[in-house]
Amino acid sequence: MQSSYWGYWLIAFGVGIIGLMIxxxxxxxxTTQDYLSVREIAEASxxxxxxxxxxxxxxxxxxxxxxxxxxFIREVSNTLDNDTVKVNFYSIYEAPPKVSxxxxxxxxxxxxxxxxxxxxxxxxxxxxxxxDGGQNY
Numbered sequence: 099m100q101s102s103y104w105g106y107w108l109i110a111f112g113v114g115i116i117g118l119m120i121x122x123x124x125x126x127x128x129t130t131q132d133y134l135s136v137r138e139i140a141e142a143s144x145x146x147x148x149x150x151x152x153x154x155x156x157x158x159x160x161x162x163x164x165x166x167x168x169x170f171i172r173e174v175s176n177t178l179d180n181d182t183v184k185v186n187f188y189s190i191y192e193a194p195p196k197v198s199x200x201x202x203x204x205x206x207x208x209x210x211x212x213x214x215x216x217x218x219x220x221x222x223x224x225x226x227x228x229x230d231g232g233q234n235y
C-alpha cells in the first residue's frame with residue numbers, strides 16, 4: 099500500500115512539472131518566435147495591400163501604404179498575445195514594394211529597458227513574378 103502512494107506522488111509531481119513548464123513557456127517569448135511571426139505578418143500584409151487597379155493599368159506592383167499599416171497592426175495584435183507591443187515603421191515604399199518594421203515586445207520577464215526586452219526588426223521586399231496571362235504552353 100505504501101509503494102502505491104509513491105506512485106501517486108510521482109504522477110502528481112510529473113503533472114505539476116509539466117504545468118509549470120507550460121506556464122513558463124506561455125509567459126516568455128523568444129526572439130525566434132517573434133521574428134518568424136513578424137516576418138510572416140509583414141509578407142501577408144504586403145500581399146493584402148497590393149493595389150490591383152494600379153497593377154492592371156501600369157503592369158507594376160504597388161502597395162497602399164495606409165492599408166499595409168492597418169493590416170500589419172491588426173495582425174500583430176491578433177497574433178502576438180502580449181499586451182505590451184510597440185510597432186515602429188521605418189520605411190515604406192509603395193513602388194517597388196519595400197517595408198522596414200520594428201516590433202518591440204514585452205515577454206513578461208521585465209529585464210529590458212522600460213519593460214521591453216524583445217526587439218524584432220524585419221525588412222521585406224515584395225517580388226511578384228507574373229506569367230503571360232495564365233496561359234500554359
